[in-house]
Amino acid sequence: MPQKPKIKAPKPESQRVGFAIVGLGKLSVQELIPAARTSEHAYVAALVSSEEDKGEAFARAFDLSESDVYTYDEFDGLADRPDVEVVYIVLPNSMHREYVTRAAKMGKHVLCEKPLGMNARDAQEMVDVCKEAGVLLMTAYRCQYTPAHWAARDAVQGGTLGKVKLLDSMHVQVEDDPTVWRLKKELAGGGPLPDVGIYSLNTVRFVTGQEPEWVFATMHQPKKDKRFKEVEESMSFMLGFADGVVANIHTSYGAFKTDTLRVMGEDGSLLMDPAFKYEGLQLTLSSEAGKTMPTFPSYDQFSLEFDHFAQCVRSGKQPWTPGEEGVQDHVIMDALYESARSGKVVKLKAVKKRDAFRGTKPKLPKG
Amino acid sequence: MPQKPKIKAPKPESQRVGFAIVGLGKLSVQELIPAARTSEHAYVAALVSSEEDKGEAFARAFDLSESDVYTYDEFDGLADRPDVEVVYIVLPNSMHREYVTRAAKMGKHVLCEKPLGMNARDAQEMVDVCKEAGVLLMTAYRCQYTPAHWAARDAVQGGTLGKVKLLDSMHVQVEDDPTVWRLKKELAGGGPLPDVGIYSLNTVRFVTGQEPEWVFATMHQPKKDKRFKEVEESMSFMLGFADGVVANIHTSYGAFKTDTLRVMGEDGSLLMDPAFKYEGLQLTLSSEAGKTMPTFPSYDQFSLEFDHFAQCVRSGKQPWTPGEEGVQDHVIMDALYESARSGKVVKLKAVKKRDAFRGTKPKLPKG
Amino acid sequence: MPQKPKIKAPKPESQRVGFAIVGLGKLSVQELIPAARTSEHAYVAALVSSEEDKGEAFARAFDLSESDVYTYDEFDGLADRPDVEVVYIVLPNSMHREYVTRAAKMGKHVLCEKPLGMNARDAQEMVDVCKEAGVLLMTAYRCQYTPAHWAARDAVQGGTLGKVKLLDSMHVQVEDDPTVWRLKKELAGGGPLPDVGIYSLNTVRFVTGQEPEWVFATMHQPKKDKRFKEVEESMSFMLGFADGVVANIHTSYGAFKTDTLRVMGEDGSLLMDPAFKYEGLQLTLSSEAGKTMPTFPSYDQFSLEFDHFAQCVRSGKQPWTPGEEGVQDHVIMDALYESARSGKVVKLKAVKKRDAFRGTKPKLPKG
Amino acid sequence: MPQKPKIKAPKPESQRVGFAIVGLGKLSVQELIPAARTSEHAYVAALVSSEEDKGEAFARAFDLSESDVYTYDEFDGLADRPDVEVVYIVLPNSMHREYVTRAAKMGKHVLCEKPLGMNARDAQEMVDVCKEAGVLLMTAYRCQYTPAHWAARDAVQGGTLGKVKLLDSMHVQVEDDPTVWRLKKELAGGGPLPDVGIYSLNTVRFVTGQEPEWVFATMHQPKKDKRFKEVEESMSFMLGFADGVVANIHTSYGAFKTDTLRVMGEDGSLLMDPAFKYEGLQLTLSSEAGKTMPTFPSYDQFSLEFDHFAQCVRSGKQPWTPGEEGVQDHVIMDALYESARSGKVVKLKAVKKRDAFRGTKPKLPKG
Structure with missing residues (x-):
């Protein structure tokens, strides 16, 4: 029990x-x-x-x-x-x-x-x-080390959903305290995007194994809110992938906490809600036959991270999410800020290889 | 029972x-x-x-x-x-x-x-x-005549969610039959956007009572799929409202049926899932205190429409969704197609008035 | 859709x-x-x-x-x-x-x-x-003609749950009107048991295909409530089957409407909630692997009944739920009232045959 | 988050x-x-x-x-x-x-x-x-120290459900290992009843604050299963309270893990599912208006126990669940075994006082 x-x-x-x-x-x-x-x-x-x-x-x-x-x-x-x-x-x-x-x-x-x-x-x-x-x-x-996210990835890449068409994610929460370092541009580099929106961005890349070819973003920085003197309150953006696959994403420091991921394919869809919490992640797979909600072993997400890196240290192998994986999110976030500033679509360098910035697959806990 | x-x-x-x-x-x-x-x-x-x-x-x-x-x-x-x-x-x-x-x-x-x-x-x-x-x-x-959508509107406009920040909706389904008139541009005028995407568009306008100031859209029309010789398979778009409120929307004829609406405010959020089906609409309101799923009287959606218009005919009053309401969705859809073609943001004429294109409120069935 | x-x-x-x-x-x-x-x-x-x-x-x-x-x-x-x-x-x-x-x-x-x-x-x-x-x-x-109840029966009899051990059901609702014929013993024969409790009783028999060997019941008839001058307000009872399988059941005219069925087996369990409503029946199958909620074609329950009997009339075959099926519920309800009056377990005549009182299987609608 | x-x-x-x-x-x-x-x-x-x-x-x-x-x-x-x-x-x-x-x-x-x-x-x-x-x-x-169980108790005793009429609970799980001490009568005193069924028993008493006046039980001990040489595999029982309130309960070591509590009142009902797990307890309140699922602060259940007793040690006050509370469950379990052996209803000594065996209320964590 x-x-x-x-x-x-x-x-x-x-x-x-x-x-x-x-x-x-x-x-x-x-x-x-x-x-x-x-x-x-x-x-x-x-x-x-x-x-x-x-x-x-x-x-x-x-x-x-x-x-x-x-x-x-x-x-x-x-x-x-x-x-x-x-x-x-x-x-x-x-x-x-x-x-x-x-x-x-x-x-x-x-x-x-x-x-x-x-x-x-x-x-x-x-x-x-x-x-x-x-x-x-x-x-x-x-999130790249949880059984729930790997099950989502397997459904996306293993054909459960049929050909993937559209993705949708949001990660928003309220940041109340105007004094936190996360609201200082010199300390944080940005607002909710690099802090919470990065989960949506990173997970969309992880479950598809693919990289966006273009982005469009809009952001909002309310003039009278003292929390948002330096960084955006919210950003809404699109990531365009090959074959017309598009991800719609919202991130914000101004809205009630919500964290979800949807992937819609020809034959089915998946929902993670919550998608990014520290515990209680829930995956629902839908198809004509009905809904399935798999049970996952309940390991601590942070322990899994510690364990993976400790094993890499012992084996000398590149971790699944090396520095390069972090760089690629920055490449995309730089483009998102550029799009939000210019009001225009920003193209990214094409990356054809799957999991182009990832290393050795982690061992997942078993039930 | x-x-x-x-x-x-x-x-x-x-x-x-x-x-x-x-x-x-x-x-x-x-x-x-x-x-x-x-x-x-x-x-x-x-x-x-x-x-x-x-x-x-x-x-x-x-x-x-x-x-x-x-x-x-x-x-x-x-x-x-x-x-x-x-x-x-x-x-x-x-x-x-x-x-x-x-x-x-x-x-x-x-x-x-x-x-x-x-x-x-x-x-x-x-x-x-x-x-x-x-x-x-x-x-x-x-949908503008259902108790569930009015409850959503009341939550949005009545302050239950606090100041509204972001919206998210999708209405996608699979159109299998390449011969249907809905896939002929001359008969339908467009693809999934005017058929199913219009629900997301119209409902976002209905629950906020507001009109978008700008739009951005991208669409996909796969070359080899004989269903999509004339119209788009899918469109993903953003609607920009006053005060930085943004709605992200997906519509498609190529993905497993999904129809949802989320509205995120400072103090809470709402989810309709399903949001646009003929029956079984479900509304969930979330806040720090927890979740609430109101029960609605179960009237046939189409009967409510018939009844409203019949009553307008008798009273001579303008219906709640007159022709003007239909025109406004076309104004926005025209802008969406223009954005999708040009790859650029398209601005719309500002409309300040709430419910600018609507008439007499319908009488809702009681529990 | x-x-x-x-x-x-x-x-x-x-x-x-x-x-x-x-x-x-x-x-x-x-x-x-x-x-x-x-x-x-x-x-x-x-x-x-x-x-x-x-x-x-x-x-x-x-x-x-x-x-x-x-x-x-x-x-x-x-x-x-x-x-x-x-x-x-x-x-x-x-x-x-x-x-x-x-x-x-x-x-x-x-x-x-x-x-x-x-x-x-x-x-x-x-x-x-x-x-x-x-x-x-x-x-x-x-209920013996719905795809949802047949899926439950298949799970019970087809081994999805492993060996079945325990069942639990309740069907309760509030009867407000003291004047209805259902509260007159001479017209109704009893209170909630023959009206709503019979669903739990009949469905437990249907999904297992078996007959109880003994029953125990307790009932409550509040003295000061004018609705319950003649019949019980509620009855709680147990049905004892072969091999120690027991069903616990509640029925009442005094409690907020609830209608559920649970079947617990060695390897999994099933829940129907709601179990007996006219529409929107929901079946959830649980096992170590997770939960599954099948989608059923949405036919009108009463149409299915009409169709089955009309087909029997044409073919001359015994219907799936002939008069004998109705008699057997009365045999058990008579025993339940006897147990409630005496405060003692009442044994029933053993019936070994599966579906002993049923006729020709109905054709189920397909998705 | x-x-x-x-x-x-x-x-x-x-x-x-x-x-x-x-x-x-x-x-x-x-x-x-x-x-x-x-x-x-x-x-x-x-x-x-x-x-x-x-x-x-x-x-x-x-x-x-x-x-x-x-x-x-x-x-x-x-x-x-x-x-x-x-x-x-x-x-x-x-x-x-x-x-x-x-x-x-x-x-x-x-x-x-x-x-x-x-x-x-x-x-x-x-x-x-x-x-x-x-x-x-x-x-x-x-369980008597969790915010979720106290919210259930408050709903039952505070009138949210109206007059309480019926309760239903089950706590079953599979005990696979025939060698565990829990299956030895001399070590455990009984089977699933004192181990897991006690949760249902204790919680029914806790949320109502009342004591049963009579019990009826049946138990099953399969002859050929080596796990159940000494203790029962399962017990199904009823607890009879004043005013015709009845609780139906199942407990077992032979069925897929299920732990729930339902309380049905005149105006509403509550469901806890899961009801007894170490984490993730979920409470749903239903009424004509709809369903509500409150959010609770997420404290460790065992920490709350430790803290309560530590505070009692410092203050010298009787804990909320003193030895006397444990004795009372034994009084009832003794009666349940007697009923199961005799096949007859067993009466208990009337206890009128609310919370007759409990001490100082614990301080609950706040959100």
Whole structure:
């Protein structure tokens, strides 16, 4: 009856891959660190936090010693920690490049939150620096590691829906607090698009395995709302793929939280609703015969990410969502902003290959 | 327990408004004529059909006498039938104008299927001719008469959702038969847009009460599919409203039937799924407190249409969806085709007034 | 997209089986007569009503002539109507036997509403009289003719659920009006049990194809509620089948309308909710793999009944739910009342044969 | 967007209540210990396990030192651990009394898994021994601490449903492994009834706040299934309350997992489905107006239990589900087994008072 992740008495830490978590925001504290506990192949070996006190409180809470806590000034001290094999960057977007670079130069593999950078050029530099340093770089696209998203992908690519014709997605939520870094253009690079809209964009690319050939976007930045002095409140956009396949997408910081994906094919359709939440993802497949809602094993999404990258570190293989995957989203987001500014369609360079920017397939948990 | 329309022993026909149904396609036979039977204020007094035999078979089946059946050649004979107060045009789109005109000139009120005409100019002529003739013209937008769509409109305009930000709709289905008139440009005027996409377009306008200021569209007409020699297979489009409100819409003749509407506001969202079916419409309102799915009285959508127009005929009032409402959808569809051809945004003339093209509110059935 | 019953231009009435509807209550007017219109094999040839005016109004409304309307006094005049091959009894339960008998003696086949009679003995007499007269008798169990209930039966008997273990059903609704005949013991024979509880009872027998070996029941008749002076407000009961299979059932006239069926097997379960409504029946099959909700063709339940019996009349075959099926429910209901009175388990005579009281399988509509 | 429990940097352990977990089965390892981590007021201070190695592995995994791990032989050593204020008994049912007694005699407060004991007498002794020792005893009925179950209770008792008439519940699942202690009568005291059926029983009592006046039960123990040599495979039963209110309940170890609760009142009904899972509980309220599905804050059920008891320990107040609440379920289960054996209704002593066996209301988490 229980649907929680299965916990075995975990392996001794000596056999797992140690991660340093850089940045102790809500995501780290509420999701990543708890998830690491249920990971088979990874564990949290160190924390990096701006506030020494907070770091130490969490160290205590999460059973690390005080010597496992670093301030940003002490970041380079991780070089002396052979048990830290991966540095996980969970910082404001504008800081990604600096910390990815510093980690890579210490020879640490890097897992970096999405969006990978501030724009395509910024992100590409991270890819380059990691390649040079001979370390792996993975963009933390958790949805590409869930059984539900893979089932959607299989339905799209395996013919369940017949030839795919149209896609539709939205990822909107309300950002209330005008002071958060996500609303500062210099820190975030943009508004809801690189933060939540990126899920729709990335998932449409993931389930089809294809890249858009053109985009059109419109965005809205209300003049009187103090939250949106620097970034857009919402963006609505289209992605045009080969053979007339089109995805319609909405993203916003101004509307009640909604996160869905629909794919419509000749013979059937699929709906994910919710599509991007941390838990409770639901997939419905419709056809003339009726509706089917598959049951998935209930693993923690973040644990799956940790496990995949830890296994890549051990095997030396390119992760499924490497830095290149993050760069490609930036290429498209750059085009979306350009379209929104110009009011015109923006063409993208054709990419014919399927999964052109992805690496080794992850192992999915079984029911 | 029963959820069917309530049937009273209906009034004698002498007190109801007699309709002549022109065109005996699937819609007439499966929906309109049965619906007329449960109408309080309307009844079918005559049928006009191209095939005399078919007309007579249906007359027999539907308890009309053979003298109530007319061929198209005999259409003008309806002038001698004072019991026929309304002519309901259920013909291929290209024939609407001719028959609306002939009916109006006989002094009959006219109910005309959507889309009203072939384009905005064609539709406007019908409005003009009816005005001149002093008869009422109603466009048969059945969704504007359902309790479910009015509840959606009330949620949007009454503040349940907070300020409305984004809308999303799709109406797609598979058209299998390459020979149907709906795939002939000269008969239909277009493909899925004026046939099924018009529901999304019209409903977005109806629930907001507002008119778009600009549109962007892309369409797909596959070269090798013999169904789509003349019209588009699918169209994806955006409608831009005041204050940055945007609607994303898909329509297609090539994808598994899906018909939905979402409206996202600051404080909540609504989903209609299905949104445009003849029965079983479902509305879900979401907010922080949870989800609510109201129950509606289960009246036949077509009966509601009949009843509204019959009451307008009696009162002399402008129907809620007069010819002007049909013209406005053509204005927008003309712009959508222009955008799809040019690849550019097309601006529309600003319309500030709410419900600018609508008449007298219909009386809704009560639970 | 439309899900309504398909209407062909029906055969001339001369090729169909004519039914006389006896009793013009809500069921006849709102369901049966409209359903007959969409029947392939049946039509309404005559009406029998206590109120001449009402009968004539409906005759007019339903396109019969005044000579097709009979009062109860004139009932025997149906003998002179060779076009009336079937008499459909839609009267208070206590009148079933008299009218079934009179119809059988005229040589008319008889379709009789459920419950067949007032108790097992009363019902058995109807079976006997029809047998003697050489006419067919069918109990109008509409649920045994729906695609949804047959899909449930197939899941139960075809192994989809694994070995069946437990069943659970309820059919409750509020009866507000203290004056209705259903609350008079002499007219109804009982309260909610023979009216709505019988659906749960009959469907549990239908989906398993088996008969209970024992029953236990408790009933409630509140002293101060004027509606329940004569009959129970509610009954809760258990049916015990071979191999420890047990069905729990609730029925009531005092609770918000709910109608469901669950069947739980080793490998899966099924839920019908709603289970007994006139339309919109929904079946969900659950297993480790997930949930499946099949789509059914949307035929009118009453048309299917009409069609089945009309075909039996033509072929001379025993209907799927003959009088014997109605008797067996009375045998069990008699035992339930006995258990409720005594507070003790009541054993029933063992019936080993599957579908022991059923006749020729109906043809189901296809999608 | 995240729906996980909110984690603050927790208080230092010195301010929280230390628990010793006795028994390291699946429940402890997968649910209780992880839940304790997110508790505001409690933490795990010690583990008691039969297998020293396993205990140490978990100690390591859960950041306890080896000196925090006790074998059963060393259990009494907890007396010397002032930081252990509560002993949480998670052992086979037959061992509850011994360990509750030993803990109480050390002056430790006791939280004990359900069912509290082997039967009413056994359970009552635990209550008595704790009372004598001056320590608190709480039965671990997690469902009585969830926002979803309280919302159901509020709907039942607050009038949302009108006068409550009937209840229906089932809690069934497949127990595959013939070797588990739950299938040994001497260890478990019974089969599915005290293990999973107790949820239905306890929840029906909780939402109504009332006690049954009589019970009827039937049970099935298949002869050839080696899993059910000692205990029943399934039990179906009725609970009779005042004013003719009846609950129908199924429980089984032989059927596909299903856990639901329905309450039907005059004006509406409620459904919980799932009703008893560790997460994802869903409540639907139905009335003439439609359906409502409230959203609940998503706290871990076990954390809420820990927190409630920890707060009682600090305040000295009787917990909401004290030992007495556990005894009452045993009184009823004893009657159910007696009824199943005798085939007769068994009367219970009348209990008029609402919530007769409950203590201080828990504080519920807010959204």
